Amino acid sequence: MALDRLIEKIEQTQNPTVAGLDPKLDYVPEYIRKKNFERYGENLKGAAKAILEFNKGLIDALYDIVPAVKPQAAYYEMYGTAGVKTLYKTQEYARSKGMYVITDGKRNDIGTTMEAYAAAHLGKVKVGLSEFEPFLGDALTVNGYLGSDGIKPLIKTCAEHDKGIFVLVKTSNPSSGELQDKLIDGVPVYEVMGKMCEEWGKELAGVYGYSGVGAVVGATYPEQIKRLREVLPNTFFLIPGYGAQGATAKDIAAAFDKNGLGGIVNSSRGIMCAYQKQKCGEREFAEAARREAIRMRDEIMGIVGKIEIGR
Amino acid sequence: MALDRLIEKIEQTQNPTVAGLDPKLDYVPEYIRKKNFERYGENLKGAAKAILEFNKGLIDALYDIVPAVKPQAAYYEMYGTAGVKTLYKTQEYARSKGMYVITDGKRNDIGTTMEAYAAAHLGKVKVGLSEFEPFLGDALTVNGYLGSDGIKPLIKTCAEHDKGIFVLVKTSNPSSGELQDKLIDGVPVYEVMGKMCEEWGKELAGVYGYSGVGAVVGATYPEQIKRLREVLPNTFFLIPGYGAQGATAKDIAAAFDKNGLGGIVNSSRGIMCAYQKQKCGEREFAEAARREAIRMRDEIMGIVGKIEIGR
Numbered sequence: 001m002a003l004d005r006l007i008e009k010i011e012q013t014q015n016p017t018v019a020g021l022d023p024k025l026d027y028v029p030e031y032i033r034k035k036n037f038e039r040y041g042e043n044l045k046g047a048a049k050a051i052l053e054f055n056k057g058l059i060d061a062l063y064d065i066v067p068a069v070k071p072q073a074a075y076y077e078m079y080g081t082a083g084v085k086t087l088y089k090t091q092e093y094a095r096s097k098g099m100y101v102i103t104d105g106k107r108n109d110i111g112t113t114m115e116a117y118a119a120a121h122l123g124k125v126k127v128g129l130s131e132f133e134p135f136l137g138d139a140l141t142v143n144g145y146l147g148s149d150g151i152k153p154l155i156k157t158c159a160e161h162d163k164g165i166f167v168l169v170k171t172s173n174p175s176s177g178e179l180q181d182k183l184i185d186g187v188p189v190y191e192v193m194g195k196m197c198e199e200w201g202k203e204l205a206g207v208y209g210y211s212g213v214g215a216v217v218g219a220t221y222p223e224q225i226k227r228l229r230e231v232l233p234n235t236f237f238l239i240p241g242y243g244a245q246g247a248t249a250k251d252i253a254a255a256f257d258k259n260g261l262g263g264i265v266n267s268s269r270g271i272m273c274a275y276q277k278q279k280c281g282e283r284e285f286a287e288a289a290r291r292e293a294i295r296m297r298d299e300i301m302g303i304v305g306k307i308e309i310g311r
Numbered sequence: 312m313a314l315d316r317l318i319e320k321i322e323q324t325q326n327p328t329v330a331g332l333d334p335k336l337d338y339v340p341e342y343i344r345k346k347n348f349e350r351y352g353e354n355l356k357g358a359a360k361a362i363l364e365f366n367k368g369l370i371d372a373l374y375d376i377v378p379a380v381k382p383q384a385a386y387y388e389m390y391g392t393a394g395v396k397t398l399y400k401t402q403e404y405a406r407s408k409g410m411y412v413i414t415d416g417k418r419n420d421i422g423t424t425m426e427a428y429a430a431a432h433l434g435k436v437k438v439g440l441s442e443f444e445p446f447l448g449d450a451l452t453v454n455g456y457l458g459s460d461g462i463k464p465l466i467k468t469c470a471e472h473d474k475g476i477f478v479l480v481k482t483s484n485p486s487s488g489e490l491q492d493k494l495i496d497g498v499p500v501y502e503v504m505g506k507m508c509e510e511w512g513k514e515l516a517g518v519y520g521y522s523g524v525g526a527v528v529g530a531t532y533p534e535q536i537k538r539l540r541e542v543l544p545n546t547f548f549l550i551p552g553y554g555a556q557g558a559t560a561k562d563i564a565a566a567f568d569k570n571g572l573g574g575i576v577n578s579s580r581g582i583m584c585a586y587q588k589q590k591c592g593e594r595e596f597a598e599a600a601r602r603e604a605i606r607m608r609d610e611i612m613g614i615v616g617k618i619e620i621g622r
Contacts, residue, residue, distance in 0.1 A: 025438065037439065042438055042439035042440075042441065043438055043441065043443060044436070044438060044443050044445060046438065047436075072420075074418070074424045074425070074427035074428040074431065075427050077427070077428065077432070078427040078430050078431040078436055079436065079445060080399065080431075080436075080443065080444075080445035080446065081392065081395050081396045081399050083431075083445065084395045085392045088391065088392050106418070106420055106454070107385070108454055108479075109383075109385055109417055110482065110483075110484040111484065113333065113383055113385045113386070116335070116383075116385035116386050116388070116389045117385040117388065117389075120388035120391075120394075121388070125358075125389055125391075127353055127355060127357065127358045128348065128353035129353075130353065130354065132355050132391065133391075134355060134389055134390060134391035134394065135388070135391065143454045143456055144456075144490070145454055145455075145456045145479055145490060146479070146482050146484060146487055147484065147486035147487055147488070147489035147490055147491070148486040148489060149485060149486040149487070150486075168456055168457070171421065171456075171457050172421075173421040173422065173458065173460040173461070174460060175457070175458035175460040175461075176457055176458055176460070177458070178459060178507065179455070179456060179458055179500070179504065179507075180456070180458070182495040182496075183495060183496075184493040185493075189490070189493075189495075189500070192493065196489065196490075
């Protein structure tokens with residue numbers, strides 16, 4: 001239930017990080033691009049196939065030490081229907097390797113439409129007498145601007161299929177404050193949204209103290225992380241903005257409780273483009289990604305300490 | 312530029328409505344389902360193919376009298392990669408018939424990720440030396456919770472490719488007020504968001520007085536429509552909630568200016584399921600949809616009066 005499967009993977013790997021798979025075509029080593037263009041054409045399909053090969057290489061290099069992947073839907077939709085197929089195949093491959101899959105889609109809508117998104121990304125769809133899984137996420141990022149009508153359908157699907165969600169609360173970008181920091185009766189919008197998460201989460205309680213309704217809280221706002229951890233004791237944080245967006249391990253320390261639980265930190269470009277930064281040659285992209293993942297894990301575990309879930 | 316192409320289509324058809332294509336499989340006539348299941352299997356692909364046939368029938372019945380379609384991404388993602396292909400094919404068919412395509416995806420993210428969504432849904436993507444259109448929307452619905460970092464990349468793409476966006480401002484659902492009605496210095500969140508749209512729109516000014524940054528404003532909140540029309544003089548409204556959600560033509564009157572411009576009203580189920588309501592037999596689904604579209608047009612035009620764009 002809830003985000004317990006994720007928490008167990010984090011404890012098992014002693015690693016509260018997630019590898020973001022946001023594969024711009026530029027990130028893909030040229031030899032992989034070339035091979036797939038020759039085979040499938042220099043078009044959306046060729047690009048999508050190249051990205052899939054790249055993703056699989058990354059997953060192979062990471063699955064025993066990193067608990068989760070977070071494919072960002074935008075970078076797959078960018079390559080059209082072929083790209084969306086690569087999203088599915090990436091989820092399928094990550095799942096086959098035992099990784100927890102967080103689909104970063106920031107989906108939002110109401111009522112039956114939100115039920116459709118929930119079924120699409122976290123549930124099953126019935127056609128005739130059979131049921132199918134349209135996409136293969138274990139959790140989905142969502143946007144709560146529409147209120148409970150947009151979240152309740154997800155809660156139901158999460159309860160039925162042992163899945164979770166992460167609601168945008170305080171995002172990592174510079175302009176996130178334009179709306180999110182504005183005060184409602186003296187309380188910032190992000191905290192109002194956070195408290196709604198805490199409420200929604202009551203219907204998806206987990207065994208390790210955290211519900212199935214997590215919150216996206218940017219690493220770039222350490223003060224807000226601290227405050228939100230205090231007022232949202234049962235809400236697990238998905239933390240973007242580490243590395244490429246400038247935040248460090250110290251910035252995210254307050255997200256974690258005394259058992260080393262409470263958050264999972266994302267790195268996308270840092271891991272995917274490690275071979276460029278390490279200047280080690282593109283054929284070593286997977287090894288470079290693994291080295292960076294280990295470096296990041298060790299840096300964050302230096303702050304977090306041991307992770308214990310006290311079964 | 313801006314939403315001018317949409318406004319011209321509205322004037323040409325004298326019809327400020329959009330047909331929402333939210334095709335739950337239950338809406339599709341049984342004979343279409345059966346035929347496609349026999350041909351492609353009783354699975355996600357068979358469902359997606361049945362939906363495409365249904366959509367094409369609806370478009371054939373509507374394209375000369377209704378200016379636009381609004382496919383809702385959730386109902387396509389629900390049928391997996393096959394469903395997403397049906398989204399593309401639906402957009403392609405509507406475009407071939409001269410309809411304006413509003414992709415209802417409520418996408419949101421920041422920076423390069425939002426650029427990826429913008430390219431996916433409104434722009435083009437370069438692979439090698441060629442450019443491709445991943446999806447075929449003329450406009451996209453988006454969620455502005457993340458602030459300008461989430462909107463600016465769209466503005467750029469809209470300017471380059473003559474496209475538009477609709478930002479969620481005041482949604483039609485009962486719980487929309489949980490966040491949207493809360494007061495920030497005495498001003499409701501939806502109005503704060505609306506004013507951001509008005510600002511963002513300055514970079515996408517249109518020739519008929521409305522910018523390329525529209526707002527989603529629910530028909531179920533007539534008072535808020537009135538207020539928003541007053542304070543957002545250059546923001547065009549996409550108005551859901553008419554019909555199935557209970558709002559009437561009178562409720563949306565305030566959205567329109569003296570030239571009959573200012574908004575486009577969506578009906579999804581009302582049109583798609585007209586054959587069920589009219590009890591006319593499922594093989595008449597297209598004619599029933601056309602009858603309902605004409606009824607709706609006449610009802611709304613009774614309030615709006617003549618639409619003039621004063622070229």
